Amino acid sequence: MDSAVQSAAASPEVSPVTEAPSPVTQIRWEGSKLVCVCADGREFALSGLVGSHLRVGDEVLVHDSAGTTTADAEIYIRKPSLRRADIYHAKVAYAALPKPDRRSELFVKVEVVGGQAGIDAIHIPCSAIRDYFFAANRNASWSSQPSFYYLLHLPPDVPFKELRLGYRIRRMELLKENASKAELATIERAYNMLADPDLRALYNELRKDPTIPVPFPYSGFGSLLVQGQRAPDAGVFFANRILAFLPERRRRTVPVPLRKLDYFDDYAMLRDRHRKLEILIDHQLLPLRWDPTWSQWRHLITATVEISADFIHTGRYRLRRGEWKLIEWETALPSRTELDIPDDLEDEILKARRTHTRFGEYWKQIDRLRAHVEQIPTERGELSRLCWNQGLPGDFDVAQITWRPDYDPYYHEQLTKRARTMFLFRDEYIFDLEKSVVVEVPQAGHATYVFAKPADVTDWVWQYAKTSRQDIRLNRDNIAETLGFLGRIVHGKNKAEWLKELRMKIGEPPNYAQ
Numbered sequence: 118m119d120s121a122v123q124s125a126a127a128s129p130e131v132s133p134v135t136e137a138p139s140p141v142t143q144i145r146w147e148g149s150k151l152v153c154v155c156a157d158g159r160e161f162a163l164s165g166l167v168g169s170h171l172r173v174g175d176e177v178l179v180h181d182s183a184g185t186t187t188a189d190a191e192i193y194i195r196k197p198s199l200r201r202a203d204i205y206h207a208k209v210a211y212a213a214l215p216k217p218d219r220r221s222e223l224f225v226k227v228e229v230v231g232g233q234a235g236i237d238a239i240h241i242p243c244s245a246i247r248d249y250f251f252a253a254n255r256n257a258s259w260s261s262q263p264s265f266y267y268l269l270h271l272p273p274d275v276p277f278k279e280l281r282l283g284y285r286i287r288r289m290e291l292l293k294e295n296a297s298k299a300e301l302a303t304i305e306r307a308y309n310m311l312a313d314p315d316l317r318a319l320y321n322e323l324r325k326d327p328t329i330p331v332p333f334p335y336s337g338f339g340s341l342l343v344q345g346q347r348a349p350d351a352g353v354f355f356a357n358r359i360l361a362f363l364p365e366r367r368r369r370t371v372p373v374p375l376r377k378l379d380y381f382d383d384y385a386m387l388r389d390r391h392r393k394l395e396i397l398i399d400h401q402l403l404p405l406r407w408d409p410t411w412s413q414w415r416h417l418i419t420a421t422v423e424i425s426a427d428f429i430h431t432g433r434y435r436l437r438r439g440e441w442k443l444i445e446w447e448t449a450l451p452s453r454t455e456l457d458i459p460d461d462l463e464d465e466i467l468k469a470r471r472t473h474t475r476f477g478e479y480w481k482q483i484d485r486l487r488a489h490v491e492q493i494p495t496e497r498g499e500l501s502r503l504c505w506n507q508g509l510p511g512d513f514d515v516a517q518i519t520w521r522p523d524y525d526p527y528y529h530e531q532l533t534k535r536a537r538t539m540f541l542f543r544d545e546y547i548f549d550l551e552k553s554v555v556v557e558v559p560q561a562g563h564a565t566y567v568f569a570k571p572a573d574v575t576d577w578v579w580q581y582a583k584t585s586r587q588d589i590r591l592n593r594d595n596i597a598e599t600l601g602f603l604g605r606i607v608h609g610k611n612k613a614e615w616l617k618e619l620r621m622k623i624g625e626p627p628n629y630a631q
Contacts, residue, residue: 138176138195144168153177166361167192167342170204178234189340193234193347201346205239205354207232211432211443212337215243215330223330227337237352239343241359243331249359250334251310251320253303259327265307265320273321277312278383278400284308284452285401305452310334312397312451314384335448338430339364365430366450374525375418375466380411391562395431396424396449402456405466414473416520420465427453482507486518494542494578519544521560527612528565531619532557540578547581549574552624553603556581564608565615567622569601 143154151168154160161179163171171177171194178193189208196202210228218224223243229236249255253263266273271283287304310316322329340363343356371394378385378398385407387396400406403422426449434441459465486503489495495503500515516529519541532548532555533539540547548555554577556566566586571577581600589597590605606618620626 138178138193141171141173141175141177144171144173163192164190167194167204167206170194170344170360172196174198189230191229191232191234193236195347201355201357202344203346203354204342204344204360205236205347205356206340206342207234207236207239209239209337209339209341211434212333214332225331225333227333227341232352235352236347236354239341239354239356241333241343241356244327245356245359246333247323247327247331249362250306251323251331253307264324265311268304268307269311276383277314280308280312281399281401281451284312309450309452312399314397335364335429335431336433338432366427367447368425368453369428369447370423370425372421373424374421376415378415380407380409380415382409393444393446394428394449395446396426396454397451398424398454398456399451402454403458405462414469416517417469417472418465419469419526420459420462422459422462423457424449425455425457426450479507479509479513482509483518486515490518490541491543494540494547494582496575497539497541500541515541516546516559519546519559524559524561525608525612528557528608528615529559531616532565535623535625542578542582547578550623553622554601555619555623561608564605565619566605567603567619569603571601 139155139157139159141153142156145152145154147162149165150162151165151171152160152162153168153171155177161177163179167190174197176195176197178195179190190206191208192204192206194204196204208230210230212225212227215223215225218240224240225243225246227239227241229238244259248259251265252259253265253268254261264273266275269280269283269287271280275283284304288301291300291304310320316334319329319331323331340361341359342361343354344358344360345354345356347354371392373387373389373396377389378387383400385398385403387394387398389395428447428449430445431448432443432445435444482504486500486507489503490500497515500518504513504515505511516539521544529546532546532550535550536548536555537551538549540549544558544560546557546559548557550570552570554568554570554574556568557563566589568577577600584593584596584600588594589600589602592598592602603622606615606622609615
């Protein structure tokens with residue numbers, strides 16, 4: 118087509134906008150797009166979602182540049198004949214917590230990303246958020262709403278471990294009845310709200326008191342379409358209704374060690390601070406009979422599962438060092454979460470449980486040994502003798518004294534099979550290798566420190582005990598050169614790269630087969 122049809126969703130960094138809304142004189146459909154012709158001769162292609170709210174006589178303000186259509190276009194539709202019925206579509210970021218306005222009505226402020234229409238924020242009443250996200254029927258008043266529990270044919274006190282099963286059964290029933298996409302989307306939304314402990318608690322409170330403050334689920338981040346009115350003298354759009362919201366989400370598959378989960382009565386939760394992930398796992402996904410006591414011995418579980426999910430972009434402001442900083446996360450959507458379980462999972466769990474049963478009663482003795490190595494570097498054999506004197510069984514692994522639950526055993530295994538012996542000191546392992554000394558902290562987020570081989574390893578260990586990692590990095594009083602510091606290897610996502618660099622630093626020939 119040779120007409121000057123322009124995309125309403127061109128990149129905001131390079132696309133200027135018209136100075137003022139232009140009246141629409143003609144509307145026509147071209148495939149899934151709606152093309153509007155303006156009084157000044159220009160044409161704009163709008164998505165069906167936005168275009169369905171456009172009428173001849175409305176005034177439209179869009180990007181005035183051709184480009185690839187996206188869902189993040191900034192579009193402002195002014196309706197001169199109607200009051201507080203203007204339409205605004207934009208990409209939004211963080212949605213603040215509810216607060217009262219001048220009339221003491223609760224609202225949420227949502228940030229607009231890269232706005233070029235002079236609008237920096239959208240103010241949404243809490244009642245509008247409630248009626249869009251927590252209403253089973255968005256066309257009915259709150260007082261006449263059926264509950265999410267009713268839609269899923271479940272009782273209000275249904276436990277989390279039965280919630281997913283109830284959703285799956287109800288979805289199969291609707292598919293058998295040839296239900297519409299809208300009906301399937303509604304029960305999926307109902308399940309996602311109830312499968313999140315915080316959102317479920319909020320929904321239960323709303324059923325008792327619909328006037329309570331309602332935050333924006335997942336803190337915003339996505340494409341938002343609202344109805345309302347623009348402030349005449351401020352960069353704010355006052356919404357009175359949410360028409361559509363598409364969150365930022367992406368499909369990911371991530372390995373998750375079971376030792377990183379927090380276990381509760383009927384669900385488990387992963388909050389990975391390093392990968393900024395949050396995943397809720399129920400008994401339908403992971404068919405194991407766990408309970409909160411698992412959190413006491415989870416560090417003994419070596420099994421890893423693969424989780425595939427649609428992750429929603431979310432975030433929250435945190436006060437750090439006197440400044441408020443936005444900490445962004447990704448939360449797995451419960452309805453789109455799947456688990457791939459290893460075949461030997463039950464054997465791994467049974468092994469960890471037996472280990473805990475054998476050594477769990479010795480936690481006081483282990484605490485005394487932990488206090489000992491905090492002050493005195495102790496060789497593995499000597500530490501085993503101390504364990505025997507404390508009454509611990511002979512097969513107790515002394516490495517468990519300072520082992521942290523989030524530490525990946527891969528690093529320990531690679532260093533152990535190369536070591537002649539190992540010392541425990543503070544929260545570190547000191548490995549005596551053939552041509553070097555390696556210091557490792559058994560905790561996620563740390564790095565491996567490599568040193569040249571000293572003439573006497575025992576003397577070197579005591580000299581190392583008088584300094585700190587920070588002193589070594591900064592080479593205070595020439596300590597790095599004194600200890601023969603060769604460098605550090607960060608525990609990254611690629612373990613093969615870590616191993617390759619380790620081999621190079623410790624003087625081990627490369628493994629070309631690997």
